[in-house]
Amino acid sequence: MTEKKLWGGRFEAGLEKWVEEFGASITFDQKMAEFDIKGSLAHVEMLGQTGIIPQADADKIKAGLEELLQEYKTGQLVFDVSNEDIHMNIETLLTEKIGPTAGKLHTARSRNDQVATDMHLYLKAKLAEVLEKLSNLRRTLLGLAEKHVYTIMPGYTHLQHAQPISFGHHLMAYYNMFTRDSERFAFNEQHADISPLGAAALAGTTFPIDRKMTADLMGFAKPYSNSLDAVSDRDFILEFLSNASILMIHMSRICEELISWCSNEFKFVTLSDTFSTGSSIMPQKKNPDMAELIRGKSGRVFGNLFGLLTVMKSLPLAYNKDLQEDKEGMFDTAETITVAIDILAGMLETMTVNDAHMAESTEKDFSNATELADYLAVKGVPFRQAHEIVGKLVLECTKNGHYLQDIPFERYQEISDLIKEDIYTALQSKTAVERRNSLGGTGFDQVKWQIEEAKKAF
Numbered sequence: 112m113t114e115k116k117l118w119g120g121r122f123e124a125g126l127e128k129w130v131e132e133f134g135a136s137i138t139f140d141q142k143m144a145e146f147d148i149k150g151s152l153a154h155v156e157m158l159g160q161t162g163i164i165p166q167a168d169a170d171k172i173k174a175g176l177e178e179l180l181q182e183y184k185t186g187q188l189v190f191d192v193s194n195e196d197i198h199m200n201i202e203t204l205l206t207e208k209i210g211p212t213a214g215k216l217h218t219a220r221s222r223n224d225q226v227a228t229d230m231h232l233y234l235k236a237k238l239a240e241v242l243e244k245l246s247n248l249r250r251t252l253l254g255l256a257e258k259h260v261y262t263i264m265p266g267y268t269h270l271q272h273a274q275p276i277s278f279g280h281h282l283m284a285y286y287n288m289f290t291r292d293s294e295r296f297a298f299n300e301q302h303a304d305i306s307p308l309g310a311a312a313l314a315g316t317t318f319p320i321d322r323k324m325t326a327d328l329m330g331f332a333k334p335y336s337n338s339l340d341a342v343s344d345r346d347f348i349l350e351f352l353s354n355a356s357i358l359m360i361h362m363s364r365i366c367e368e369l370i371s372w373c374s375n376e377f378k379f380v381t382l383s384d385t386f387s388t389g390s391s392i393m394p395q396k397k398n399p400d401m402a403e404l405i406r407g408k409s410g411r412v413f414g415n416l417f418g419l420l421t422v423m424k425s426l427p428l429a430y431n432k433d434l435q436e437d438k439e440g441m442f443d444t445a446e447t448i449t450v451a452i453d454i455l456a457g458m459l460e461t462m463t464v465n466d467a468h469m470a471e472s473t474e475k476d477f478s479n480a481t482e483l484a485d486y487l488a489v490k491g492v493p494f495r496q497a498h499e500i501v502g503k504l505v506l507e508c509t510k511n512g513h514y515l516q517d518i519p520f521e522r523y524q525e526i527s528d529l530i531k532e533d534i535y536t537a538l539q540s541k542t543a544v545e546r547r548n549s550l551g552g553t554g555f556d557q558v559k560w561q562i563e564e565a566k567k568a569f
């Protein structure tokens with residue numbers, strides 16, 4: 112049995128230690144200590160200004176909370192599992208500091224609106240951080256794309272050489288994905304920017320509180336307009352976990368490509384030593400561990416989303432203790448993605464692009480087959496027929512061990528007198544890329560246009 116709880120009035124017996132530990136959240140919700148104190152500072156300011164408690168008491172509580180905040184920042188606060196969660200730990204510490212006046216702080220408030228407020232404040236701060244880091248990653252991609260407008264690489268479908276493309280174009284595809292990720296997180300910010308404080312346990316309060324004032328003091332755009340909604344829903348977190356999962360998919364995909372590209376088979380890029388690791392047994396190894404870890408960590412981020420979806424799915428209104436399970440996944444996801452974004456940006460900034468080798472790999476393949484088919488189609492051959500002709504030629508080449516650009520002109524003339532000497536120019540990768548000038552295509556001018564548009568919108 113343990114000492115008396117803040118809620119102990121109606122109890123005759125206490126919790127067994129191990130039961131108490133099962134119910135406690137202080138081991139993880141202490142991450143919100145700063146936000147909890149800031150929320151209390153706003154609440155007590157309002158209690159004083161509205162005359163709900165005497166101003167002198169409000170001032171005393173404020174001074175005590177300010178001291179606790181400083182002590183927290185310097186690592187001096189010691190939390191106790193018997194005080195269950197961050198809210199009751201802070202209140203207990205405040206009571207130790209200023210005596211029974213501390214008990215007035217919880218007037219017109221419940222832990223239900225308090226915890227929801229802390230979560231909103233935490234997420235708002237994290238979203239700002241995520242958005243800043245994403246901007247940096249996008250800037251890196253934009254810079255790299257600009258440098259590589261004219262770098263030619265094989266474009267793939269089914270991981271088979273498909274058509275040559277600009278490496279800048281490939282990078283801009285990711286740039287656009289991360290831009291949409293940023294937009295999603297920015298939208299998420301609006302939903303994290305609403306104050307639950309004052310919803311109290313579930314139904315509001317009889318005290319003449321001023322919810323707009325506390326919302327303002329904490330920097331929220333507005334208060335929730337329904338007290339049940341304010342304490343019951345965690346959709347702002349689900350939205351974050353979902354946005355984070357989509358972001359992780361994008362990061363995992365580019366990492367997968369980096370992992371392939373730095374392999375002996377591709378040799379498209381060389382990752383910097385500062386983002387690579389060695390093997391404890393094979394002296395030659397240089398492994399893309401960081402890219403692999405980002406790919407791997409997508410698993411835990413998806414898991415956190417599914418965890419909370421499952422927690423939420425059948426909860427009746429309003430607060431249920433199940434909601435305590437909303438925290439660890441959110442913290443873990445926020446911490447995982449903020450580091451992963453920086454690692455990815457760092458890898459991209461420091462890698463060497465083996466542009467000559469990338470371009471060369473489009474010379475010994477059939478990725479110019481569409482060029483020949485398009486060439487015939489432009490001259491009036493129905494595209495289906497052109498496709499058939501080129502398909503047969505590719506087969507002939509594979510049997511003879513050469514490529515379309517190696518076929519002698521006489522042979523081309525046998526196939527069709529529509530084929531002129533300029534076919535050899537048309538078959539070059541550079542021409543193939545340059546001429547794909549449809550809007551959003553890989554043509555150099557299109558890539559430059561994309562980059563300019565992106566810079567304007569940045």
Ligand code: ARG
Pocket residue numbers: 136140196197222223226430432434435436
């Ligand atoms: N630690 C709790 C949580 O995270 C705080 C709210 C507790 N409220 C309650 N009615 N037991 O959800």
